[in-house]
Amino acid sequence: MNNMNDTPQLIKNENYKVEFSSVNHEGLGVGRIGNFTIFVFGALPNEVAIVKLIKIQKNYGYGKLEKILKRSPYRVNPICPHYTGCGGCNLMHINYEGELKIKYNTVKETLERIGKFEAVEVNDVIKMDNTAGYRNKIQAPFGMENGKVIFGFFRKRTHDIIPIKECFIHTPQTLDILNFIKNLCNEYRIPAYNEEKHQGIIRHVLIRDSRKNGDMMVVLVVTKENITELNVITEKIAKRYPQVKSIILNVNSERTNVILGKKFKTLYGKDVIVDSLGGLDFEIGASSFYQVNPVQTEKLYRTAINYANLTGNEIVIDAYCGIGTIGLLASKKAKMVYGVEVVEEAIKNANKNAQINNITNVSFVVGKSEVQIKKWDQEGIKADVIFVDPPRKGCDQEFLNTIIEMEIPKVVYVSCNVATLARDLRILADSGYELKAVQPVDMFPHTTHVECVVLMSRK
Ligand SMILES: C[S@@+](CC[C@H](N)C(=O)[O-])C[C@H]1O[C@@H](n2cnc3c(N)ncnc32)[C@H](O)[C@@H]1O
Incomplete structure (x- = not known):
């Protein structure tokens, strides 16, 4: 094992003792071995840990946390079962007080x-006083696994889909609707889009809710407009979820990472949902930022x-x-x-x-x-x-x-x-x-x- 004070000859897969000073924009702990910067998933500022060096670039590298020698007082066990795979909540291993300190420092240090x-x-x-289910919008990619349609989130830095069963920052109702749509796709044999082969139909489902009145909008992002079973699927969603006041079809047939295509068609209900902020009402369309x-x-x-x-x-x-x-x-x-x-x-x-x-x-x-x-x-x-x-x-x-x-x-x-x-x-x-x-x-x-x-x- 090598010491953190001098820069030794670095060897891949060797263990090193590393002291961490900050967290980068991807939530990776930033530490040093001598003058060499190392990024480690799960490490926190002021921690000291044994790290296995897994990737070496010219002036920096990536490591894997092996053992924490000095633990941050803000460290907690992540409450989400998908935390290690999903790229979404990259600060779930720190409590809220610690997270706010990181954010404060990020702003101050970046401006300076x-x-x-x-x-x-x-x-x-x-x-925020209560962070559970704070998001009013989800954009879930759909994919295939063992011949079945699945939905979830992209695994960190990939386009592999991790099936999601629960998500702390979205509402349970949103996930329930996604699950229902996934089951309909399997029942009516609507295959999910495969990015590599540029084949399949359903790419993403976007759901937005209004905290004012609970109304929801569902946007089905698909590769083609004419899908035989679309009417029955729309009817079933609307019947099962009366709070869904708008179902929109979005056609995206391009080879692209951009989620929404240019063409929108309202399949059911209104083109908008209404939310309220600061005493005013706001109509929000499917392609509008909110x-x-x-x-x-x-x-x-x-x-x-x-x-x-x-x-x-x-x-x-x-x-x-x-x-x-x-x-x-x-x-x-x-x-x-x-x-x-x-x-x-x-x-x-x-x-x-x-x-x-x-x-x-x-x-x-x-x-x-x-x-x-x-x-x-x-x-x-x-x-x-x-x-x-x-x-x-x-x-x-x-x-x-x-x-x-x-x-x-x-x-x-x-x-x-x-x-x-x-x-x-x-x-x-x-x-x-x-x-x-x-x-x-x-x-x-x-x-x-x-x-x-x-x-x-x-x-
Ligand atoms: C961060 S959002 C803010 C929107 C709004 N102020 C709000 O709080 O809901 C940025 C907005 O800028 C729009 N936008 C992007 N590039 C733009 C440009 N060059 N000129 C005008 N609007 C642009 C986007 O469509 C998006 O609605």
Whole structure:
């Protein structure tokens, strides 16, 4: 066995003593053997363990936890039976207090390392009181095992499906519906899609629920539109689950990792389900983005809108607006809100959401934020505040440049990826903006994902 203080000649399958300092974005413990970085599944910060070196790259490697010599006080036994295989909840071996510390450190260290901000003040992570079944949406891949259709989640870093019987972060009812659909596929001989052979029919089933009234939407993602047994399957789902108010067919015949195809067809009920946040109702379509943790979403939006400090006279832009949630909630305290979003159905929902909530001081358009913001600038719209809530890849540089050119006094950035957040904030900071507040919100308990709201103001 080798010591952790010097870098020995590293040998595959040998055991080493490793001290761990942090957890990376995939939930792997990050430790060192001398100057060599090693990533180990299941290891936690401040632990010391015997690790078998299983993969060696130039400056880093991967190991397997053999024996813990010094145990983290936050370590717990994962409550999920699928924890070791499923790539979903990668922080189930740590209690919630420890998890929140990891998230806090991730935000602070990333803003300092990638964003080059010094001694960033980060507020404590806004936590969840009860994390069981927090997700309102599941996207389960379907596959074949021993000639039978199965559903589950992808095994870590693969597209092999692990059949799932229980899941702590989804509701039991969602899994029950998936199981029912799986049984129907077996009964009516609808084979699951095989990615390698590009054969089969059912690819994914997506289910979304409304925490307001329990209504559910089921989206069947299939490779072709004409499936003889579709009517009977639809009827059976609707009859067995009266809370399912919408069943949608989505056709995806491409060789792709993208879950949804372009074509949607409503098989039963409505095109949308309705949820409510912050006192407003929101229609949500099958292809529209909607936050997956509604309890925490209310806290997230409240923080973002408080940061905007609206008085009723402001012109507000809601960029990457989805179904208009942030803009509509902010509209109560603003003069006018302009929203932009690239998904057409989401903007259809946003306009309807304005209507059902009797809100008239909003205007939503379909488009790319980076293109639309220039149009607003040319039209002479002088925004006082811009909400920015992009996907994981963050903002287009052109978009940030236009914010800078427009001299928008306040930028409230909502992000689900602190690395791209840090990169984008640095661009703003280099052009006259000051980092004023950083508030992480735990939208994804038991995973390493962390959401963050940041306020930047022009100096
Ligand atoms: C993280 S979601 C936020 C949506 C909304 N603010 C909310 O809280 O529900 C990001 C949204 O940006 C949209 N989007 C992605 N790229 C875009 C772009 N270049 N311009 C405008 N919208 C975009 C996505 O379709 C998605 O609805």
